[in-house]
Amino acid sequence: MPDGSLLHPPAPPLRTAPRAARPGPLLQDLAQRALILALLALAWEGYGRWVDNDLIFPTFTGTLAALARVTASGELPARVLGSLRVLGISYAIGLAVAALLVGLAVASRFGSALLSTLTAMFNPLPAIALLPLALLWFGLGTPSLVFVVRHSVLWAVALNAHAGVRAIPPTLRKVGENLGLRGLRLAAFILAPAALPAIISGLRIGWAFAWRTLIAAELVFGATSRSSGVGWFIAEHRNNLEIPEVFAGLLVVVGIGLLVEGVVFRGLEARTVRRWGLQRQ
Amino acid sequence: MAPVLEFRDLTLRYHTERGAMVACEGVNLSLREGERLILLGPSGCGKSSLLAAAGGFLMPAAGQVLLDGVPVRGPGQDRMTVFQEFDQLLPWKRVRANVAYPLRLAGRSRAEAEGRAEVLIGKVGLRGFEEAFPHTLSGGMKMRVAIARALAAAPRVLLMDEPFAALDALTRRRMQEELLRLWGELRFTLIFVTHSIEEAVLLGSRVAVLSAHPGRLRAEHAVPAGADDAERARLGALLRGQLLPTGPDAVLADA
CATH class of the missing domain: 3.40.50.300 (P-loop containing nucleotide triphosphate hydrolases)
Incomplete structure (x- = not known):
């Protein structure tokens, strides 16, 4: 045996992970975004004043006033909650079915072929195209919306998750088997976290599809559904020629989209895949 | 002394796109x-x-691999394997949790598993890196963690x-x-x-x-x-x- 001095070499240089994101670039990024938003608002206000016709293009301040009005009256918050409720139900169902299909695909060759075929068929089909059929099958109401929105979530999530599972390095799978994990436990403890970057991007695409599809469906058929959401709010005020309210509704649709993307998904990524080094910033 | 592991007349084949290949044939080896x-x-x-x-x-394909007969x-x-690849650690677990994982899966308490893991992390010269995520480690350090994890399973x-x-x-x-x-x-x-x-x-x-x-x-x-x-x-x-x-x-x- 060689002597101890050789055996205990100086510790390698510290390369610990930064525990918190460095504030510099983040703040800079935020400031940049705020500046862009401010410029957009300014341009909007200027153009609105120049057009000077609330029926065509209301000003930014006019839109904000309308937003405050419909928020205070409780009309808009109720519509937003209605939309989010339908979205939540559809998203949950879509995820559950996607998990089932991906599970089958991981477990068997037939399941894999089934999922590939189904996603190849249905992924290119715009979910909104199913709305007329859904209305025929489920009638005018929430179930039709749920059916259509669920369709838009399901294939995006399943496609991404399946691709993510297939891209897992074989060594990692072997490590799991070596530790004694099989079947469902292997899937839950090894495959799912290893495929998380792809799963999150699937969730993200699924969310964007779902939100768009829902608003579109409400715009068209929301009036007949009992729980009419933001889409119907927009359509209704357009019919009454209350254009500042229409703009306020659109602003809220964009705002919710940004909020979910920026807070929910970015937060999820920062706590998981970016922290684990599975995804670069 | 009875062998721990024994290859008895072992023939192995693996399948490739060109068909079955013979990896080895009639190997007899035993390990004490x-x-x-x-x-x-x-x-x-x-x-x-x-x-x-x-x-x-x-x-x-033929013959036997015997562990304690x-x-x-x-x-x-x-039988814990240390692979050649650096990506054999679980990226979502810190060094301590990676090393403790075999023991956790074997049903040991968290305290016991992590205590044992810390001893082994010390033995492979990585004291101070228990909280690090694998992607922050160098190749050699990842290998040390993999060895510690394999030994943790005893x-x-x-x-x-x-x-x-x-x-x-x-x-x-x-x-x-x-x-x-x-x-x-x-x-x-x-x-x-x-x-x-x-x-x-x-x-x-x-x-x-x-x-x-x-x-x-x-x-x-x-x-x-x-x-x-x-x-x-x-x-x-x-x-x-x-x-x-x-x-x-x-x-x-x-x-």
């Missing part, structure tokens, strides 16, 4: 408690396949598949010495696959020489316990003689 068996040979001699068979990842049926914590046999091949020469040298030191402390039973004659005579207590196409056991050599550099060099020359004249396929990467 505390031995460090090196599987040495050129690429294509089936040494990694033998290791995979011991790990339970590859089932015999019982045929191996699949992977398990009683396997009957530790299986290492060219674990140091992807490391730079200096780190490799250091890891070889650390592995010997660890063995001195813990006396585990080891099968170590390599194509480096130097590594074989340095690390082994016994060296099994394999030839390629198909993989067969060619010779076995014991390495005396207190062998000095001159003895190792002589054995190295002998091994070189056995490996090289078998044809162009047998030329070793680093010989």
Whole structure:
């Protein structure tokens, strides 16, 4: 045996992970975004004043006033909650079915072929195209919306998750088997976290599809559904020629989209895949 | 003493797009408690396949792999493999949790598993890195964590598949010495696959020489316990003689 001095070499240089994101670039990024938003608002206000016709293009301040009005009256918050409720139900169902299909695909060759075929068929089909059929099958109401929105979530999530599972390095799978994990436990403890970057991007695409599809469906058929959401709010005020309210509704649709993307998904990524080094910033 | 692990008339085949290939044929080898068996040979001699068979990842086409006299049926914590790839750690677990994981899965309490993990992390020289995520570690450090994790399971046999091949020469040298030191402390039973004659005579207590196409056991050599550099060099020359004249396929990467 060689002597101890050789055996205990100086510790390698510290390369610990930064525990918190460095504030510099983040703040800079935020400031940049705020500046862009401010410029957009300014341009909007200027153009609105120049057009000077609330029926065509209301000003930014006019839109904000309308937003405050419909928020205070409780009309808009109720519509937003209605939309989010339908979205939540559809998203949950879509995820559950996607998990089932991906599970089958991981477990068997037939399941894999089934999922590939189904996603190849249905992924290119715009979910909104199913709305007329859904209305025929489920009638005018929430179930039709749920059916259509669920369709838009399901294939995006399943496609991404399946691709993510297939891209897992074989060594990692072997490590799991070596530790004694099989079947469902292997899937839950090894495959799912290893495929998380792809799963999150699937969730993200699924969310964007779902939100768009829902608003579109409400715009068209929301009036007949009992729980009419933001889409119907927009359509209704357009019919009454209350254009500042229409703009306020659109602003809220964009705002919710940004909020979910920026807070929910970015937060999820920062706590998981970016922290684990599975995804670069 | 009964062997811990035994290859009995073992023939292994693996399937490729061109059909079934014979990895090795009629291999008889047995491993006793505390031995460090090196599987040495050129690429294509089936040494990694033998290791995979011991790990339970590859089932015999003929013959048997016996662990304590019982045929191996699949992977398990009683035979822990240290792979060559750096990405064998679970990226979502910190170093401590990675090393403790085998014990957690075996049903030990968190406190016990993490206590044991910390001892082993210290033994592989990574004290202070318990909280680090694997992606922040260098290749050599990841390998140390993988070794600590494998030892945490307290396997009957530790299986290492060219674990140091992807490391730079200096780190490799250091890891070889650390592995010997660890063995001195813990006396585990080891099968170590390599194509480096130097590594074989340095690390082994016994060296099994394999030839390629198909993989067969060619010779076995014991390495005396207190062998000095001159003895190792002589054995190295002998091994070189056995490996090289078998044809162009047998030329070793680093010989």
